[in-house]
Amino acid sequence: MGAALVLNATYEPLCVVPLRRAVVLVLAEKAVVVEATDRVMHSERLAVPIPTVVRLARFVRVPYRREVPLTRRAVLERDRHACVYCGHRADTIDHVRPRSRGGTHVWTNVVAACARCNHRKGDRLLSELGWHLSPQPVQPPATVAVVMGWTAREPSWEPYLGLPERLGAIAPAV
Numbered sequence: 158m159g160a161a162l163v164l165n166a167t168y169e170p171l172c173v174v175p176l177r178r179a180v181v182l183v184l185a186e187k188a189v190v191v192e193a194t195d196r197v198m199h200s201e202r203l204a205v206p207i208p209t210v211v212r213l214a215r216f217v218r219v220p221y222r223r224e225v226p227l228t229r230r231a232v233l234e235r236d237r238h239a240c241v242y243c244g245h246r247a248d249t250i251d252h253v254r255p256r257s258r259g260g261t262h263v264w265t266n267v268v269a270a271c272a273r274c275n276h277r278k279g280d281r282l283l284s285e286l287g288w289h290l291s292p293q294p295v296q297p298p299a300t301v302a303v304v305m306g307w308t309a310r311e312p313s314w315e316p317y318l319g320l321p322e323r324l325g326a327i328a329p330a331v
């Protein structure tokens with residue numbers, strides 16, 4: 158059926174809710190439609206545009222926003238399941254600076270890679286292979302945790318998540 162991004166009154170992303178819940182929030186005047194599709198939901202007496210982004214009418218205090226946990230799934234999601242070395246479909250992760258050479262398991266050292274490139278790289282540094290990354294991998298902001306795991310992400314959500322076109326914006330370079 159779909160989903161909608163819920164923003165706080167200050168336009169801070171809070172969560173993703175099913176489309177039905179977003180419409181109920183709008184009808185109860187607890188939220189206003191910020192962005193909608195060109196389609197409309199009809200009832201007997203009412204027509205409501207189908208929202209993709211809604212903003213709460215009142216501010217909701219969020220107690221603590223923690224970091225996005227570093228998991229294989231999260232790294233693949235950040236890099237859009239594309240190998241940073243060749244651009245093909247990624248199915249594993251790779252440490253840019255290998256752990257055997259003092260590299261750590263942090264967001265700025267882990268990238269998505271296909272099995273072929275990961276095997277070719279092994280425990281070598283990129284400089285030894287003549288490879289480079291442009292730009293470097295980044296830690297996603299905490300707002301990404303809101304949509305992490307939603308494979309069908311709406312393009313209209315991007316401006317409200319404070320992200321570039323691609324999470325991490327890592328371009329393949331060999």
